[in-house]
Amino acid sequence: MSKILHRDLKKDPLLVSKGEGSYFYLPDSTKILDAAGGAAVTSVGHSNKEVTDKICDSIQNIQFVHSSLFTTDSAEKLASTILDDPKYQSLGFSKVAFYNSGSEANETALKLARQAFYEKGALQRTKVISRDLSYHGNTFGAMSLSGHKIRNKKFIDMQDPKTFLKVCPPFYRNFHISGETEEQFCDRLIKELDDKFQEAGPENVICFFAETMIGGTLGCVMPPKNYFERAKEICEKYGALLIYDEIMCGSGRLGSFFAWEQLTDEDNWDKVSPHISTFGKAIGSGYMPLSGVVVHKKVVDILKEGSGLSLSRHTYQSHPVACAAGLAVQEYIRSNNLLANIRNLGPKLGDLLKQELLGLEVVADVRGHGFFWCVEFLKSKEPMEAFDPSVEFSEIVGDTCLANGLTVIPCHGCVDGFLGDHILISPSFDITEEIVTEIVTILKKSVLEAMTKI
Ligand SMILES: Cc1ncc(COP(=O)(O)O)c(C=O)c1O
Structure with missing residues (x-):
C-alpha cells in the first residue's frame, strides 16, 4: 500500500498516468472522461500545451x-x-x-x-x-x-x-x-x-x-x-x-x-x-x-x-x-471565448440531464447553472424519502460512473446535512457538444446500473 496518508486509509486511490483535454488515463490505458473537473477545478482541460509552455x-x-x-x-x-x-x-x-x-x-x-x-x-x-x-x-x-x-x-x-x-x-x-x-x-x-x-x-x-x-x-x-x-x-x-x-x-x-x-x-x-x-x-x-x-x-x-x-x-x-x-x-x-462556451452549452447540458435523467425512479431533481450541475437522488419521490446514508447511493453512482469511464463528484447531506445523496458535474470550460452528450450518456447508463446494486 501507498506510504501517503490518503483520504481513505482503507483503499488507495487510482494511479493516473497522464491527462489530455477532457480526459485522463490510467497506466493500463483506461480512458476517463473528467466530468467532475477534479472537483470543479479544471477549466482549460488537462495538459493544455499553451498553458504548460x-x-x-x-x-x-x-x-x-x-x-x-x-x-x-x-x-x-x-x-x-x-x-x-x-x-x-x-x-x-x-x-x-x-x-x-x-x-x-x-x-x-x-x-x-x-x-x-x-x-x-x-x-x-x-x-x-x-x-x-x-x-x-x-x-x-x-x-x-x-x-x-x-x-x-x-x-x-x-x-x-x-x-x-x-x-x-x-x-x-x-x-x-x-x-x-x-x-x-x-x-x-x-x-x-x-x-x-x-x-x-x-x-x-x-x-x-x-x-x-x-x-x-x-x-x-x-x-x-x-x-x-x-x-x-x-x-x-x-x-x-x-x-x-x-x-x-x-x-x-x-x-x-x-x-x-x-x-x-x-x-x-x-x-x-x-x-x-x-x-x-x-x-x-x-x-x-x-x-x-x-x-x-x-x-x-x-x-x-x-x-x-x-x-x-x-x-x-x-x-x-x-x-x-x-x-x-x-x-x-x-x-478561446470559453465563458461564452459555458453560456451556450451550460443550458444544453442542463436540458439534456433533465431530459435523460429526471424520468428515472431514483432521480429527484436536476439543478444548476453554467457548467455546474447537480443530480439529486431519492429512494422514493412520492412520498419523498431519502436513501439510508449507510447505502451510500451517491458513492455507488460515482463508482459505477468511474467503472464506465466518467468522473462525477459524489456528495451527501442535501436533505439535512446527513441524509440525501447527490452528485455534481463540473466539466472543463472547453468541452464540446459531443462531450456534453457523452457525459449524459455514461451518467444515465451508470445510474441505471447503480439502481440494480441496491
Ligand atoms: C465553496 C468552497 N469553499 C471553500 C473550499 C475549500 O477549498 P480548498 O479545498 O481549496 O481549501 C471549497 C472546497 O471544495 C468549497 O467548495
Missing part, C-alpha cells in the same frame, strides 16, 4: 521570491487581468491577493474583515453569520464558518457557536415549510438573518459569509430572487460586510468571472456585489494551487489609513509560478 517559461525565469520584499510580473499581470475590467472598477474593487487553497482565501477574507473593523476602532466586532449546511474550507476558521454537519462533527466542540452564528441556507426545494411560496421562503430567511444580527448585537457582527451559488453541500443551489440584494441591505444597515465564497462557483464556472454577476442584470450589480469575494479552483485549472481574495476599496482604505498592513500572510502568497499558471489559464479562457 507558459508555466515552464515562468519557472525557468524565477521560481520563488518572498512577497514581503518582492513582486513578479506574473502576479501583477494576473491582478490586472482580474481587476482592470471597468465593470469591476466601477463597483469599487481595488485589490486582489493570491493564495493557494480555497480555505486560505476564505481565512484571509475573514481576517481582513476583522482587521479592518479592529483598525476602525470597532474592536467588539468579532461575530460572523454564515449558513447551515455550508462548506467554506478545512482550516479551523473556514471550518468554523462552515455548517457542514459531517465534516465538522468531530471538531464542533472546539468551535465557538457564539462567534460563528448560522442561518438557514436559501434552498427552497428542501427547506421550505409546507405551503410556503418561494417568495415567502425568501422573506422568512431574510427575517431570520435580520433576527440573527439582533441576537448577536448588530454592532458586534463582522460579516455575512455565504457561497453565491451553493456547491457541494446542497448541490448547485441558486438563491431565490432578491435574496442577496436583501441580505446586502441588511449588512449595510448594520455596517457589516457581505463576503461571497466563490471558490467552487466562481472564476468563470457560471459563465462570468464572478458568480454574483449571474444574480441580476448588469445595471443592478451594485445591489448584489460583495465587499470581499474569494475565488479558487478554476482560476488556475489545477496547473498550480491558486486561490484569491478580491477586496473592495472601502476595506482597503481602512487598512491603508490604519496599520498599512495586511495581516493575512502566507509564505507562498502571490507565488510567481502559481500566478503564471493563473495568468496563462485566464488568457486561454479569454482568447
Whole structure:
C-alpha cells in the first residue's frame, strides 16, 4: 500500500498516468472522461500545451521570491487581468491577493474583515453569520464558518457557536415549510438573518459569509430572487460586510468571472456585489494551487489609513509560478471565448440531464447553472424519502460512473446535512457538444446500473 496518508486509509486511490483535454488515463490505458473537473477545478482541460509552455517559461525565469520584499510580473499581470475590467472598477474593487487553497482565501477574507473593523476602532466586532449546511474550507476558521454537519462533527466542540452564528441556507426545494411560496421562503430567511444580527448585537457582527451559488453541500443551489440584494441591505444597515465564497462557483464556472454577476442584470450589480469575494479552483485549472481574495476599496482604505498592513500572510502568497499558471489559464479562457462556451452549452447540458435523467425512479431533481450541475437522488419521490446514508447511493453512482469511464463528484447531506445523496458535474470550460452528450450518456447508463446494486 501507498506510504501517503490518503483520504481513505482503507483503499488507495487510482494511479493516473497522464491527462489530455477532457480526459485522463490510467497506466493500463483506461480512458476517463473528467466530468467532475477534479472537483470543479479544471477549466482549460488537462495538459493544455499553451498553458504548460507558459508555466515552464515562468519557472525557468524565477521560481520563488518572498512577497514581503518582492513582486513578479506574473502576479501583477494576473491582478490586472482580474481587476482592470471597468465593470469591476466601477463597483469599487481595488485589490486582489493570491493564495493557494480555497480555505486560505476564505481565512484571509475573514481576517481582513476583522482587521479592518479592529483598525476602525470597532474592536467588539468579532461575530460572523454564515449558513447551515455550508462548506467554506478545512482550516479551523473556514471550518468554523462552515455548517457542514459531517465534516465538522468531530471538531464542533472546539468551535465557538457564539462567534460563528448560522442561518438557514436559501434552498427552497428542501427547506421550505409546507405551503410556503418561494417568495415567502425568501422573506422568512431574510427575517431570520435580520433576527440573527439582533441576537448577536448588530454592532458586534463582522460579516455575512455565504457561497453565491451553493456547491457541494446542497448541490448547485441558486438563491431565490432578491435574496442577496436583501441580505446586502441588511449588512449595510448594520455596517457589516457581505463576503461571497466563490471558490467552487466562481472564476468563470457560471459563465462570468464572478458568480454574483449571474444574480441580476448588469445595471443592478451594485445591489448584489460583495465587499470581499474569494475565488479558487478554476482560476488556475489545477496547473498550480491558486486561490484569491478580491477586496473592495472601502476595506482597503481602512487598512491603508490604519496599520498599512495586511495581516493575512502566507509564505507562498502571490507565488510567481502559481500566478503564471493563473495568468496563462485566464488568457486561454479569454482568447478561446470559453465563458461564452459555458453560456451556450451550460443550458444544453442542463436540458439534456433533465431530459435523460429526471424520468428515472431514483432521480429527484436536476439543478444548476453554467457548467455546474447537480443530480439529486431519492429512494422514493412520492412520498419523498431519502436513501439510508449507510447505502451510500451517491458513492455507488460515482463508482459505477468511474467503472464506465466518467468522473462525477459524489456528495451527501442535501436533505439535512446527513441524509440525501447527490452528485455534481463540473466539466472543463472547453468541452464540446459531443462531450456534453457523452457525459449524459455514461451518467444515465451508470445510474441505471447503480439502481440494480441496491
Ligand atoms: C465553496 C468552497 N469553499 C471553500 C473550499 C475549500 O477549498 P480548498 O479545498 O481549496 O481549501 C471549497 C472546497 O471544495 C468549497 O467548495
